[in-house]
Amino acid sequence: MNKSQGWLFSGLLMALLVLVYCLFMGGLVSDFYLDDLSNLTVLQHVSAPGGFWYATLQNASSALGRPLAMLSFALQAEHWPENPAAFKQINLLIHLANSALVALLSLHLFRLKGLKHAHWLALAVALYWSIAPLHLSSVLYTIQRMTLLATCFSLLGVLAYFRARRQFAQCRWRRGYLELSLSYGACLLLGVLAKENAVLLPLLILLIDNTLYHNDKRPPYWNAYKRLAFWLPLILLAIYLLFFSASINYDYRPFSLTERLLTQSRVLFHYLAQFFWPIGPELSIYHDDFVISKSWLIPLNTLPSVLGWLTLIGLAWANVRRWPAFSFVVGWYLLAQLLESSIIPLEIYFEHRSYLPLVAIAWGSVLLINRLLQKHLRYRWLIAITCTLYLLAITAVTLQQARLWSQPLSMAAEKLERHPESERARLSAAQQLLNRGEHQAAAKLLMQEQAFQQLPAIRQGRLLLLGCSETLALPTPEYWRQVDYSRDIIDSLQRLVSVINSTECRHWNLEEATALVENLQQNPAYTGQARLHLLTAQLALHQGNTVRAKDEAQAATERGSIDAFWLLIDIALAERDGHGAAIHLEQVEQRLEGLGWRGWRYQRLFDHYQSRVDTALDD
Incomplete structure (x- = not known):
């Protein structure tokens, strides 16, 4: 990329970010939802002596307390609880930063594949990923700033790896190792302090190293460095999970460990379906009614889902050298969800869990379309027009759903109609009625003509x-x-x-x-x-x-x-x-x-x- 192309790339990237901001801004003036209140109520203590650090360090959502994310909330304590928009505004800015990082990461990945016009393809990936309606809940569900920050540091960590690789290609071994150690180590630490998902960063780097860089020459001492910098944190994580698994308790969940794992096979495909073809009413933070897989055939799509993932994993594993890009896409999507979609007894379905995993899906999709354009030149205009119409349709869904977030009662009513078995959607609709002073209507909605018992x-x-x-x-x-x-x-x-x-x-x-x-x-x-x-x-x-x-x-x-x-x-x-x-x-x-x-x-x-x-x- 020459200087003029660099300026054009930067200008188009800025235009892309402005577009994303305009799409999402309609939902900024909305409410706090679900565990926003339980996690952020502590902000009321910030003005008291020692209250700032109390709010930063006292979060109980995890063993570490996610202090970096809570620090960012504590800095905005003056807006609690009257101004949710101020918190969501920062979330949106972090999403814009992540969109820019996705563009840079995609640029490296496409250059690694030796593709022409890599910068334009990278912009396409950033556009496709950043406007996805599925990401609305990551941005407008306030407490998911934790996910946004963890993703930001994970992407920065991967970019640090690519920078080190560039130094290695120029035989700058010491400089490459020094920069990688400092930047990767900082990103891993800061990411984990935002949300524990970032602990998977070394796994994502190892994935790239063993797929897209599979046939490249290794720098001196690279294997030893990998064991220390990447494998050691993963081994420590595995040891922790091994001890943690002995105390895993599913008694308070309406599903068992086996049922959760079976259900996740369907959930992972459901995220993909909503990314490729988003259905407005289906996009929601209210998925507590997602049907649990009680066995391999209840519901019937459980077994096909499990077999589907086993097939994809088998193909990716067996064809690392032949189809490295395919192996990378499948591996990234699954590994980035390893913590929240495996043995830990979390709830079944939340859209924000797909935020980082979908980066590889967006990149793989653009790579596939580029190959179709090269292979079928006489249909290139048809493919281009189809893709443009598709992106316009996704943009329209994002715009409509973002505006719906600014109407809490309408959103709760629409989601309740789509998810009548969702207790959260019903409770949210009832709460909105209470906020409007319609107590009898709220009671009626909660009772549903049933006895209290x-x-x-x-x-x-x-x-x-x-x-x-x-x-x-x-x-x-x-x-x-x-x-x-x-x-x-x-x-x-x-x-x-x-x-x-x-x-x-x-x-x-x-x-x-x-x-x-x-x-x-x-x-x-x-x-x-x-x-x-x-x-x-x-x-x-x-x-x-x-x-x-x-x-x-x-x-x-x-x-x-x-x-x-x-x-x-x-x-x-x-x-x-x-x-x-x-x-x-x-x-x-x-x-x-x-x-x-x-x-x-x-x-x-x-x-x-x-x-x-x-x-x-x-x-």
């Missing part, structure tokens, strides 16, 4: 909260003593207790809430639940019964609750019992020491209470 637990929990603003007929105490265990019920009760004395909750009173919690405590399925004891303690404290509050909080601590200690310390400080508060704080310290490195999540809160206790003792 017949509803899924997640809807029962939402109705308990709805009972704050609307009088509802709830089951008898006997029902709560026999109902099956559900974390959704406890989550809703926790929210209920937090607002029960506010104007937000007019129809619940302390006695009714206490009776409900007590009935659950008599239920064998809920026996020993630390959170129930803590809820009872909080309710007793609201009623001025500090003796019972302390007893219940103590029972919660005996069952593993650390949060109950904070309540005990608050009570002791309110009673001017500094020594009692100090004893409880010492118990917290011992508990945190037992947690090892996982205890760092509570460090900021511990320091806060330490300061309060020290002040009380001084007085």
